[in-house]
Amino acid sequence: MKKYLIILLMAVLPTLALAQQAGQHITRPGKAKPKTEKPATPKKKTGIKHNSGSRQSAPPSVSSYTDSYGNKVFNIGNVQFTMVKVDGGTFMMGATSEQGSEIFDSEKPAHKVTLSSYYIGQTEVTQELWQVVMGKIPSEETKGPRLPITHATWNDCQTFINKLNSLTGENFKLPTEAQWEFAARGGNKSRGYRYSGSNNLDDVAWYSKNSPRSNLDEPSWYRQNPGKPYRIYKNVATKQPNELGLYDMSGNAWEWCYDWQAPYSSSAQTDPIGPSSPANTTPYRIYRGGSLHHEPKFNRVAFRSGDYPHCTYQGLRLAL
Secondary structure, three states, rough: HHHHHHHHHHHHHHHHHHHHHHOOOOOOOOOOOOOOOOOOOOOOOOOOOOOOOOOOOOOOOOOEOOOOOOOOOEOOOEEEEEEEEHEEEEEEEOEEEOHHHHOHHHHHOOEEEEEEEEEEEEOOOEEEHHHHHOOOEEEEEEOOOOOOOOOOOOHHHHHHHHHHHHHHHOOOOOOOOOHHHHOOOOOOHOOOOOOOOOOHHHOOOOOOOOOEEEEOOOOOHOOOOOOOEEEEEOOOOOOOOOOOOOHHHHHHHOOOEEOOOOOOOOOEEEEEOOOOOOOOOOEEEEOOOOOOOOOOOOOOOOOOOEEEEOOOOOOEEEOO
């Protein structure tokens, strides 16, 4: 018996040795076959850069100076813009006599307003300034670096201003409605014009009469309305300025103001900022200045309009 066992072992041991050398698994009766290890799957690159050895895009350079007229000039990257000094003063706001027979009820009553000194943008905010601050411009814009922004909601403007303030350390904001109208009328240098800078609208504004319609580069809203070609906005500062040296405060692009829309009061006011909350029936923010889509009466310095803060087709002018 021992002899047979020795012979059996001599036959089996070489087979086991060869199997081990070949890296084979031996399956024993009643035992599960061992799992074969799978090669590690390479991790996909996520495109996320980690701090070690990576560079973040640097913010644009910022500088400023005060010119000989007392205006503040800012340079952000390669974009320059000017904030014009508006000396404080007192004026009659709203439906004054030079506004003629085209006055709307919302402009009444005319009332006395006193303002402290402030700064206001020499031009509407341009696409090049929006681009350098925000990194992109609203997709609906007809592209052009010196064209005004015209498809910004009131809320978009707040985002833009907050980023601008972070870059510059300044306190830019939208002008109040009173600041806007005082500047549009020419401030303390006012000559009592119906429009901003002249009684002849063609001299100072792009509006419906001198801005023919074009089928080129129409935003999608107008593409969905065949038969209504789009008027292309114009580069800022291509018409005459008003008494303060401000451009396009009549015509070209509507301009958001800070205030909620509300009826005027007949009482005198000092540095008004409008109501603290919107009216329940019309929770609108004010915008001013008319546009190249509208006829003369909507481009007067006293004309008021408003819309929901999330609505677009407006631009802006900065205050400081």
